Amino acid sequence: MWFKYIMVKLVLQNVSTLRGIVGVLNDILKEAKFKMTNDGVHMSATDPAKIIMIVLDIPRTGFDEYICEKEVELGVSIEEFYNVLKRANKGETVQIENIDNKLKIITTGKVTREFVLPLIESIEDAPKITTGEFSAKIVAETDIIVTAIDDASIISDELVFKATQGNFEVAAKSEFHSTNLNLIKDKLIDLNVKESAQSTFSIDYLRRIFATSKLAPVAELNISTNHIGKFSFSATDMFRMYFLLAPRTTD
Amino acid sequence: MWFKYIMVKLVLQNVSTLRGIVGVLNDILKEAKFKMTNDGVHMSATDPAKIIMIVLDIPRTGFDEYICEKEVELGVSIEEFYNVLKRANKGETVQIENIDNKLKIITTGKVTREFVLPLIESIEDAPKITTGEFSAKIVAETDIIVTAIDDASIISDELVFKATQGNFEVAAKSEFHSTNLNLIKDKLIDLNVKESAQSTFSIDYLRRIFATSKLAPVAELNISTNHIGKFSFSATDMFRMYFLLAPRTTD
């Protein structure tokens, strides 16, 4: 019977958010395993160098139609998946099906096109990472953070996030050069500092993470001194994604 | 007397179609011989690898002024000719003259500019190619075909055109991947299949050929099984251009 073989069927009238998410993944991951359940899609993965961990959830409400007959893990090449999603034109409906050991993507507009990609079986589970509680939580408009990251990039390849009572700072320094963005609490959506904290991160990795800004106007940053940072983005009913990023240690 | 030396004078109020045609040629040919007669301009040439043959006709109605005192063949470097045509700005009139062994191109707008290029004497005639009758004729909107070619390019460097009664398909396949555009007759402008036919072509060459889509919203495709394909484009009173493309044989 046909329904034995179609375990998963997802339909999107507008593929732009999913394409945006997979575009962000494509700058960090080579391949990933999407776990499909009745509740939605879950993915966690680390980049090959294990500097970033990504955890993504797309609830079933993020799709116009969502059928998952049985829990299943679908491993795909992110680049291949992204290349197909980029082929969907504005106004086209995108349908994603799991048939046997393949992923079929069907775009429907003026004409109907089909793309078939192989599923990858052997993707390892992402490690469990425990971050503990963070010293500081900062909620800010993403475009401000992106601006500060780009500022820092003209003089350095790393920057410092620094939170104190009433203040959040993004700064880069070399022997003779510096850039600095200083945000008092009023310029932030939220600032909650249990303990002053500062941590240094790679600008290259932050840029890949904050590319998510195109999908979410607000980000939550959680930092502790010289500790992993957690950067979270979401759009209600559409997706939640967070990134854990290892700090640069300068000892 | 001066008119002895000006054998050819062509004037265009709007150079965009000619520039578009020469732009397509520039991705396929290094040089070409344009045969000028009282009826218009004719050119046939093959690419250096002899995979594509191009036959172009621009009737005298394709020009705002067309003087050809005597039949003459004008050989030019396509790249040089294209570089000059690209220099004409919107709203400028372009005049092309053959003076002695040179080609003079004059652009006139706010100011008048002159470009002189050498003519090339030694260009060989293109071979005569006999295609015989084709098994299937497909007439389609060019943007649909271009989309299918681009789809195929994400997984392969070749694709199959396949025509059956009532159906035209553009497909690419590798061991685990595939892309497919299936067009029933209703989605086509015309479909005439004497005998089912399928032939495989290089995506790279098809892209160069279908770059002509910018100049013509409709293309006619003629195919036979494992045979040369013929791809024709035209704009009434402006130009007719067709391409013969050798198939990829997979034996």
Next chain:
Amino acid sequence: MWFKYIMVKLVLQNVSTLRGIVGVLNDILKEAKFKMTNDGVHMSATDPAKIIMIVLDIPRTGFDEYICEKEVELGVSIEEFYNVLKRANKGETVQIENIDNKLKIITTGKVTREFVLPLIESIEDAPKITTGEFSAKIVAETDIIVTAIDDASIISDELVFKATQGNFEVAAKSEFHSTNLNLIKDKLIDLNVKESAQSTFSIDYLRRIFATSKLAPVAELNISTNHIGKFSFSATDMFRMYFLLAPRTTD
């Protein structure tokens, strides 16, 4: 007291002209010394190959606020300065301060950002160059000259500026190719020829110089036969900039 250390403070509501000027400098110079006086900013410098000399004046009226407590020379890396100016967004105010041996640039919009660059002490003075009187003065719309330079670039790496009574010509020639723009006096804003003059210049250098066209719709060209050319641009109350360019000699 704080005012001992801030010798210079410049404020611009709109940084686009300054950014444009520094962008032009950035294609010619590595570093430069800006001499700040009560009247404004003065800079003269030659490119590393000493083919071009640039003389720039920005009067104090070119700034929304201009404080210069004491004459001072500020040497900076042009690339670093340009990279910072590019970071200012539309609508942001830019403030430039000299503090100790540093240059501080503060952009203020929705948020305030600070950039600190080192000052460079050891920049040599530009040589004094005496050009004498020129044989011909041509005043023209810059976009016409830019078009002629770009025309010439498709066949050569140098071009000739040629002025005669009532006529100004920009031409390039190789053995078989040529491009030519011939401007009668009517097409020019001014033409004053004491003596016919023609001089050959590098297209690459002319392009870098005439990039200033984006900031000034009119240029004054001064030439003498086989002599340095002088190319001047200005915007009233905003800036005056001229370039001396060594001719190509072809003997």
